Amino acid sequence: MTTAAQALVGASTEFLKRFSPFDQMEPEALDFLGERLQLGHFAKGTTILSPDMGQPRHFFIIQRGKVQASQAGSVAVTEYASMTLGPGECFPIGAISAGRPTTNNYVALEDSFCYQLPARDFMELMRISPEFHVFCTQYIASLLNQSRLQLQTTFSQRAAEQQTMTTPLGHLIKHDPVFVTPDTPTRSALEIMAEQRIGCMVVVDGDHHPVGILTQSDLLPRVVLPEFDLSRPISEVMTSKPHVLSVAATAYDAALEMATHAVRHLLVVDSRERLKGVVSERDLFTLQRIGLRQIRASIEGAEDIEALQRASQDIRQLALNLIAQGIGAEQLTRFISALNDALTRRIITLELGRHDLHGIAFSWIAFGSEGRHEQTLSTDQDNGIVYAAGDADKTEIKRKLLAFAKDVNNALAACGFPLCKGNIMASNPELCLTLEEWQQRFGAWIREPDPQALLNASIFFDFRVLYGNERIGDELRHWLLKAARNNSTFLRMMAHNALQVAPPLGRIRDFVVEDDGMIDLKKSGARLFVDVARILSLRSDVESSSTVQRLRISGQKSGMPDDEIDAMVEGFHFIQLLRLRAQHLDTEHDEPGDNKINPDQLNELDRRILKEAFRQARKLQLRLKLDYQL
């Protein structure tokens, strides 16, 4: 170092020493910092750092001026929505330590001089200066604390709003849908839009199935600028394969769907895929405030597995906060499932970019708890693929799909969904099948039921399409319901299996516990409801794969009083809630202890409710016993 350089270093370290943590910093660390600092200038109003700049390349210390830090997302994760930083204050700390984009926008409020330290030198400084290290880690810890408290207050304030999040879309539709057929001249469609003042026009086929959509924002690029001939049919300018959700899907699903695909309108269809209405972003606008944009940003903007790993951590963190806040189990499990869906879809999208599956029709299917929308924080992956192929190219297509599935399975594992111990994964050649092969597989279970085989196969009956052509999944479901409904031997054996585990209710003591004094809420709790609900749905032609929906719909079909149905559903929810409470962020997935609780450690109220929940399970089992005379 020249003496001139030393003089400049000295000038800046003199300045830094007026502020914490530099006033306490070890002399050699301070020199290290001074030697590597660069001075920059930011004119008033310019952005110094923002989330879209990616990983921060510099750590900034304000030398003169004012910088405003404001939250980029829609939900405040810290106690400030925006704050002003002045001389001696630094940013970003969390983002640069973690090597992730910042969540704030940093803008110069006035002409400002900022020292900047290259990211790798920041890391080195953390390493060589215990003082600086403590400063940064404490800062991050306080941020986390702030964010936790903040989330709790945020969510408690919005408890009422939260309730609306589970509103089925069927209830959100305000008026009958306006639609035209594909051959309608574009001009007529636009005239209707103008006349009715609607933001989009739906195009349906003869069976009322939506086949396309044209929104106001499509008009400029597709109609006006290309000078599209308005006498041509609307089918030539519409977006085909519009995003569709069922009437039973919730506002949560809709908001997430919009967020994930960046669309403003969703078409709502009934169980036969007929158009029921349109839900717009504005209908859900209150939901925009619950941080979906943030979650979307983290999931949708993820360009690699590392980013998704962080998103998955964020989901867990948020879920834990919600538990602490006392959110209901149904909302929470749906919430987790919905976000995990988005995460899985993003992984699939990323992997599709690396595998050439062009021209291959396939669907990614979730089984088990994910198939039922009932994921907790401790879930390993259960998935498969349905694909279409002619005999000629089948081997090659399957080879490609398996390679792709293997990468998706590994990516999911990297994001916290451990590989399935039972190998129920799409990368297993036995579970990457054509529609016909799946039908054969289900057909074998149904026609020649074997108790042990059925026990293992039960999770396959709780499936839904996560990615790809939903029709394939629906087709399989219709076929399956039909095949199961007419086969009483199969249903009876399923019932027999479902009754193998009794609720842990004691005759003398409240609960029958395992040797370690614990109750396994998955094995002897939730599963009891799930198994019965599955049989009821197969028997009474209920398409939903969710336990609660299955109980409700099949209960209604068999004439059960509403209050009895409610009691069953509540029982199931309470057990799910206790499970969630028992799961911790710091335990690995599917640890044996994950679903266990010690009933002696529950408070009196919870004990009573749990007892009642088990009684509801017993009631359900009893019905099954009577129905099948087991």
Added chain:
Amino acid sequence: MNWLTKIFSGDHPAASLPEALRGRLERWRVLEAPALDANHGELRYVIVNTEATGLDPANDRLLAVAAIGIDRGVLAHRDAFEMSLDTPAQTLVALLEFIGKSPVVVFNADLNRQALMAAFETHLGFEPDLEWLDLYWLLPCLFNDKHDRPVRLKDWMKTMAVETFQRHRALGDAFAIAKLFLAAQSRATIRGLRTPRSLMELATTRKRQQRAIRS
């Protein structure tokens, strides 16, 4: 006639330059100059400031010279230079090496540039062909909201809240000028003046106008 032959013939001061210095000068001479149409963020400017026995370049002696690099928009502490003129030829060659062919930024070229050029001529026997940018004229163009005519360094420092560790010394003032230049760079960028050429033209035009008003 090649400039070296011209310099090293007869009783020219440069004829007595040691071989090593001559070699270094030659290496400097063949350096490539940056494009004046590059963006500020793509090149290095060098702030140069002199310290003399007085304010009259014709009669006063240079005591020291300092320089600070502004490389791709930022000032790195390591990129700094200061030497006394005790061994003038050594110092001036080292200064040229530090500058390279970067545009030179000064505050008050009348004083600094003249003093330096005289010294180059005296001790090295030639005037190096460098690009100059004078903040004395440039700052009032960019910050006309603060001062709409040229003012002293002290006044700019006060207005722009710029401090330095030592006034009236080569490096201390160079540091203040460097900070002013950083500010000028961001203001210029906002106004769409993104290249050294655009800044030089602005400063030169301003200077000419001022002279025309006076005459």
